[in-house]
Amino acid sequence: MKSSRQVVTGIGVVAPTGITTEEHWASVLAGKSGLGRITRFEADGYPVRVAGQVPDFRAAEQIPARLVPQTDRGTHFGLAAADDALTDAGVDPAGLPEYEMAVVTAASSGGTEFGQHEMERLYTKGPGWVGAYQSIAWFYAATTGQVSIRHGMRGPCGVICTEQAGGLDVLGQSRRLLRGGSRLVVSGGADASLCPYGLVAQLQNGALSPDPDPERAYLPFDAEATGHVPGEGAAMLVVEDGDAARERGAEAYGEIAGYGAGFDPRPGSPRPPALTRTIRAALAEARLDPSEVDMVFADAHGTADADRLEAEALAEVFTPGGVPVTAPKTLTGRLYAAGAALDVATALLALRAGLIPPTVSVTQPASGPALDLVCEARRTRPRTALVLARGHGGFTAALVLTAA
Incomplete structure (x- = not known):
C-alpha cells in the first residue's frame, strides 16, 4: 500500500548563486546576488545586458566526459543537479x-x-x-532522457513544457506517478538559454529589463520595476512515497501537501486570471486554511501589470499584507523551467532552517494591494510554504509544502 504522503528527500542545485545546494543556500542567507553583466557572449548590441549566469561550472568535472559534446549546457546542469540530489537523498539507483x-x-x-552552434556550422x-x-x-526531453539513461531509471519518464510554471507542474506529476506505483521520482527543471539565439527569442515577450545595473535590473513589486x-x-529533487522513504531511513526536507494548476484566459476576456483559483485549489488539496500558510514564494514577474495581478490574488486569498511574501529569485533572475523548482528547493531549505529568506534590492513598494x-531574513519558524509560478502564455501553478 502506498501512503498518502509524498516527500522530498534530496536536493541538487546548480544556480547563479552557487553550483551546489550549500553554496546556493549560503548566498540566499547572505543576500549575495548572482546577477551581473552578460559575459558568456558579446551582448553590447542587445537591449538586455544583465543576467544570472552560473559561475565556475566545468561540465567535464561534473558529468561523464563523453556526454559533454553530446548534450547542451542545460542538460549538463540537469545531470549535475540530479547526481547531487540522489547523493543527498542517500539513494543508490543500482539497488532499486x-x-x-x-x-x-x-x-x-x-x-x-x-x-545555435549546429546552425552556425550549417550556414x-x-x-x-x-x-x-x-x-x-x-x-x-533531452535532460529527462539523459538522467534516465545515466541512472538506469526505466519507469515512467516525461517532460512538461509550461515555461516558469513547469518547475511546479513536474512535481504535481511526480505525485501522480508515486500514487500510481513508482517508488522514486527525480524531478525538477533545467534551462540554459543565455546565448545570442536564446536571448533574441526571450526578447520577444517584451518583459526583460533593459536596465544595465545588476542591482536595479530586477525589482519585482517595486515602483521602479522595469x-x-x-x-x-x-x-x-528526489521525491518519494512517505512510507517508502521512512522504511529506508531517509530524512525528508518536507512534504508536497497540495498542488493546483490553471490557465489564464485570453487577453480581453471577462474571465479573471487563474492565479487566485489556482492558489485556492492547492490549499484545498493540502486541507489548509489561508491563515495556516506561513510564507509565500512569489512568482515575481518584475513587470508592473503582472506584479499587480499577483498582489491582487494574494490580497484576495490572504487579505492585503496578510502573509509574508518573498522572492529569492531576485538573486538569480528567472530561470524559466528551472526557476520554480529552485524556489521549491529554497523553500524546503527555509522550512528546515526556520526562517523566511529575503527579497533583495526592492526599496520602493509599488502601488496596489x-x-x-x-x-531581510525573518526567523519565524515557518511550517508551511506556498510556491507560485506563472509561465509565458498563461500557465499558472501553485504548490504547498509543509515541514517534515
Missing part, C-alpha cells in the same frame, strides 16, 4: 528496481545553445558539418 524509478523534468527552450560550412547529436541535444532578468541553472514583502 529499474522500472520503479521515474524521471520528470521541466523544459522551456530545449538545448538552445547546442542548436557557414554546410550540412556535412552538422553533428548527429543535434537530433537529440536540442530536444525538450522587467525581469533572464537566468540559467537547474534544480532537481499591500504586500508584507520580506526584504
Whole structure:
C-alpha cells in the first residue's frame, strides 16, 4: 500500500548563486546576488545586458566526459543537479528496481545553445558539418532522457513544457506517478538559454529589463520595476512515497501537501486570471486554511501589470499584507523551467532552517494591494510554504509544502 504522503528527500542545485545546494543556500542567507553583466557572449548590441549566469561550472568535472559534446549546457546542469540530489537523498539507483524509478523534468527552450552552434556550422560550412547529436541535444526531453539513461531509471519518464510554471507542474506529476506505483521520482527543471539565439527569442515577450545595473535590473513589486532578468541553472529533487522513504531511513526536507494548476484566459476576456483559483485549489488539496500558510514564494514577474495581478490574488486569498511574501529569485533572475523548482528547493531549505529568506534590492513598494514583502531574513519558524509560478502564455501553478 502506498501512503498518502509524498516527500522530498534530496536536493541538487546548480544556480547563479552557487553550483551546489550549500553554496546556493549560503548566498540566499547572505543576500549575495548572482546577477551581473552578460559575459558568456558579446551582448553590447542587445537591449538586455544583465543576467544570472552560473559561475565556475566545468561540465567535464561534473558529468561523464563523453556526454559533454553530446548534450547542451542545460542538460549538463540537469545531470549535475540530479547526481547531487540522489547523493543527498542517500539513494543508490543500482539497488532499486529499474522500472520503479521515474524521471520528470521541466523544459522551456530545449538545448538552445547546442542548436545555435549546429546552425552556425550549417550556414557557414554546410550540412556535412552538422553533428548527429543535434537530433537529440536540442530536444525538450533531452535532460529527462539523459538522467534516465545515466541512472538506469526505466519507469515512467516525461517532460512538461509550461515555461516558469513547469518547475511546479513536474512535481504535481511526480505525485501522480508515486500514487500510481513508482517508488522514486527525480524531478525538477533545467534551462540554459543565455546565448545570442536564446536571448533574441526571450526578447520577444517584451518583459526583460533593459536596465544595465545588476542591482536595479530586477525589482519585482517595486515602483521602479522595469522587467525581469533572464537566468540559467537547474534544480532537481528526489521525491518519494512517505512510507517508502521512512522504511529506508531517509530524512525528508518536507512534504508536497497540495498542488493546483490553471490557465489564464485570453487577453480581453471577462474571465479573471487563474492565479487566485489556482492558489485556492492547492490549499484545498493540502486541507489548509489561508491563515495556516506561513510564507509565500512569489512568482515575481518584475513587470508592473503582472506584479499587480499577483498582489491582487494574494490580497484576495490572504487579505492585503496578510502573509509574508518573498522572492529569492531576485538573486538569480528567472530561470524559466528551472526557476520554480529552485524556489521549491529554497523553500524546503527555509522550512528546515526556520526562517523566511529575503527579497533583495526592492526599496520602493509599488502601488496596489499591500504586500508584507520580506526584504531581510525573518526567523519565524515557518511550517508551511506556498510556491507560485506563472509561465509565458498563461500557465499558472501553485504548490504547498509543509515541514517534515
